[in-house]
Amino acid sequence: MRELKVVIADDHPVVVLGLREMIQRDEYFSLVGEALSSSQLVEQLQLHQPELLITDFNMPGDETYGDGLQLIEYIIEHFPGVKILVLTVMSNHLIISRLLELGVAGVIAKSHIREEIGKALSALANDRDYTAPAAPAISVVTNPKVIDERFSTLSPREVEVLRLFVAGNSVGDIARQLNRSVKTVSTQKVAAMQKLEVLNDHALLTYCIKADPFE
Known part of the structure; x- marks a missing residue:
């Protein structure tokens, strides 16, 4: 099996470091680019044409590419050959459903990234989408x-x-x-x-x- 080129994008250095180490240990993937903003991300996609993108949902955006759903929609339209694994701190079912409707390969809650990223990479290496377990609801004030x-x-x-x-x-x-x-x-x-x-x-x-x- 040939190595799949990967670009990772997140504005949190600790997340980037963890993803980098995970990918570099996996023989099926080759890390070719990193980005801290939506503009950098698009530049990396244009430069490397990767098979896989792992990106935070809420990236520092700009007027050209934005972030969130706007950025994901742009990437899907302009880079149809890349599989997208989205990382998010949110559990809004409407947003997650929309991401899956758009055709992303998977969505992982950042609170479960350590447990789930390895499973997701394994699925993607075998040309399968990844379905993460539902995140538990966070309690809120009920008064x-x-x-x-x-x-x-x-x-x-x-x-x-x-x-x-x-x-x-x-x-x-x-x-x-x-x-x-x-x-x-x-x-x-x-x-x-x-x-x-x-x-x-x-x-x-x-x-x-x-x-x-x-x-």
């Missing part, structure tokens, strides 16, 4: 009064950003829709997370879905 109090502290712009985020839009998508800069939207999202006392995107999505504050 309606506490939830209402927390959401009442959000500004209208923060609520608007959260509504679009929970609907499956990336920060880049939201910035374009609201005609704001990516930095502004990211700041508003982080501020909302701090007010709601959630630590990551997965918890934020779970919290908002359970609370259903946008009805």
